[in-house]
Amino acid sequence: MIINHPLLGPRDASEFTYLGDASLINRPDWQAEDAAEAFYEYGYLRDNPAGEHQELWYHEAGDRSWLVVTRDTTTHEISKVELARDVARARGRSK
Amino acid sequence: MRYSGFRVIKEALTGHKGWKPVWRDPEPKAHYDIVVIGGGGHGLATAHYLSKVYGHRNVAVVEKGWIGGGNVGRNTTIVRSNYMLDGNEPFYEFSMKLWEGLEQDLNYNAMMSQRGILNLFHTDGQRDAYTRRGNAMILHGADAELLDADQVRKEHPYLNFDDARFPIKGGLAQRRGGTARHDAVAWGFARSADSHGVDIIQNCEVTGLRIENGKCLGVETSKGFIGANKVGCAVAGNSGRVMNMAGMRLPIESHVLQAFVSEGLKPVLPSVITYGAGHFYVSQSDKGGLVFGGDIDGYNTYAQRGNLPVVEDVCEGGVSLMPMIGRSRLLRMWGGVMDMSMDGSPIIDRTPVEGLYFNGGWCYGGFKATPASGYCFAHLLAQDEPHSTATAYRFDRFRTGRMIDEKGVGNQPNLH
């Protein structure tokens, strides 16, 4: 697989390590009433879709950036690559 | 039709005209007591034990493709019970004992070969860990033997003992471990289940679960609705997809694992060997091919094929451990979709939906579990309570913090 890094251009997937579903960006509020339940779901349950999947890749052997890659899990085709920072900010994280 | 030496001679003398298909090809009935989704090793074993041990004959196994087309026909066939944790070892040792009597039980040659498995270690720390694991195995009634480098050298002189970075210091052997012929395991269970009245329905994909008022009434399939008092799901890598039909999210990700076979060689490997410094395990098939594999590719996928970086990694591991295989040629390689769980251990449990049961999360070690998984799932389906060796395999262990994490790497499926 080739990941088209937004800053560095096409890079081999072997330069990256894979973390998992990009929903990991949405860390629950630890002070909320339902925090225990929310962290259980956040930590352990996954959609695991067959088809389009947004996921976190870390450019470990490169510029150390985190990316959100949109990839089809049935064909491995990558349709979109964004900096995780941008995605997180757009979701209102890291204010 | 029973198999026997006499039968083979008789057929040989009469032109082999008496062999018949070993299971029927029935149309689905409108309703069964129990429907098992997935005709892999675990689904078929479940049907065998349901019908033979628990006396449930009104059972169907519903398979979307052909039986044995999934992971049961794609794995590297290693059978062992060398786990450490309390939640696991009694279950895997139960499985090992079932393997030892399987061919008699099924009247089918599964080519079970107890050639032994050897886990090599390369550091003092690894030796300590393997000593501890071996002791845990012995405490649970399994066999384990710690070998030093000289003992390993006697049995496996061809290994790369004096590697500068990863010298071989010894190994943990389980002599009762070994390999079995994977498709024969599927066929043997299928034949036995069929002979006890189970309907094996192939080319029949489950497309939905009919759930009303919190109760599962049966499965929607490409051959129409099939009603059932109880539905058991055993679809391995497709667990997420099928349970999604019941609105459930699982502590599971689907990943691909690749396997490789070399051209046929003269006998060189007497047992199964695993490398302790890289991810590489290998055995030699009866046809002579080296059957080997390594790590999963590491990203979510439902494609039954992997990518080249892992091929390179596996082959590097192999060549650094046993340089002699460097010039053998690769004959075939393929991939299978693994149900990687959040702690690396499986689940055999009820679900919040009444009448719906789940078996999955086998990661890449579910072949050795096939008989016990079928036995325990049949027990759960028949008696509504977990089998004594599978009490830890519950969904709620993730909520309550009772993970069974052999590797100790946490909720990161691609590290298990």
Ligand SMILES: Cc1cc2nc3c(=O)[nH]c(=O)nc-3n(C[C@H](O)[C@H](O)[C@H](O)COP(=O)(O)OP(=O)(O)OC[C@H]3O[C@@H](n4cnc5c(N)ncnc54)[C@H](O)[C@@H]3O)c2cc1C
């Ligand atoms: C390359 C590789 C190497 C492995 N090596 C080993 C090893 O050395 N030792 C070991 O112990 N384990 C090993 N494993 C793991 C082991 O093969 C699996 O854990 C085990 O086979 C999974 O259980 P199963 O046999 O029931 O799965 P499968 O054979 O995959 O059965 C699941 C079945 O469900 C069917 N299905 C899916 N969705 C539906 C649906 N909607 N409707 C109807 N049917 C459906 C599928 O078609 C499939 O036939 C390996 C796996 C792979 C891929």
